[in-house]
Amino acid sequence: MLNRREFSSSIATGAASLAGMLTMPGLFAAEPAPKRATKYIDVHTHIGSYTDPTKKLTVDGLLTWMDEHDIEKAVVLPLTSPESTTFLQLTDTALAAGKAHPDRLIPFCSIDPRQMVGGGVKGLVKIIQAWVDQGAKGFGEHKVGLNFDDPLMMRVYEACQEVGIPLLFHIDNIRGKDVPGLTRLEHAVSTFPELNFIGHGPGWWASISGGLDQKQLGGYPKDKVQPGGAIDRLMENYPNIYGDLSAGSGNNSIARDLEFGREFLIRRQDRIMFGTDYLAPGQAVPQFDLFTELKLPADVEQKIFKGNATRVLKLS
Incomplete structure (x- = not known):
């Protein structure tokens, strides 16, 4: 029990503390x-x-990196084809990450076109729809060791169009194979006009320039961009083709010729989406400095950083 003097003292001390908080709010906020x-x-x-078993990117690691770089949301892409990576990354993992962090992570789904699926296109639709029902917002990374318009690849495009989700693809001289001018890609894009294709990889981004040979299609050309690039032509003629400006290939396509880029x-502000291809702890990502420059x-x-992805992935 407090005596009268102790009680009066405690009241005075409390009043002084409150006065201090009111007069110096910065100290107590x-x-x-x-x-x-x-x-x-x-x-x-x-x-x-990805290829190094000692460099595993966890969900928490990805989220921490996103916070450090002001990334509100990120698409998590599976890799399910043997040519796509050393260590396969499954759709179930992407879906689990999206379910755990629905406000931050956006899962995609993927299946190799050569995988045994009963029922042809209808069988693929059933599988992909089940993934969409679990939260998948798109298909990819579609990174397969076949010609881009191989009949097995075209079945996947048909199924994605029927389900109504976009497809993010990779092109080079090994995966999603094409030729200078991207005529195989154009065959697919024109055949499935209701499917939004999102381009990525050396073969896609090298095609910002004309005058390519087959070797350059699979590489990272450093010379100035030449007229006649397939990307501009495709974007001019087909409203369902977009670009994912990730990885070294995306950065190189713009940095090689900054004025043209x-x-x-x-x-093409309505067709380009920000991306990084972040896949390992400590990985350098040049896109941030590129956009600053x-x-x-x-x-x-606003469109490239968020708006186009929000629209194409139907995030709002």
């Missing part, structure tokens, strides 16, 4: 809420191991 990442939607990340991004108009940045 609660910790500010953590800043919420809002700048980007990244349409290309992976979790798990900046004009291209402004010209480009100084694009704010409305163009």
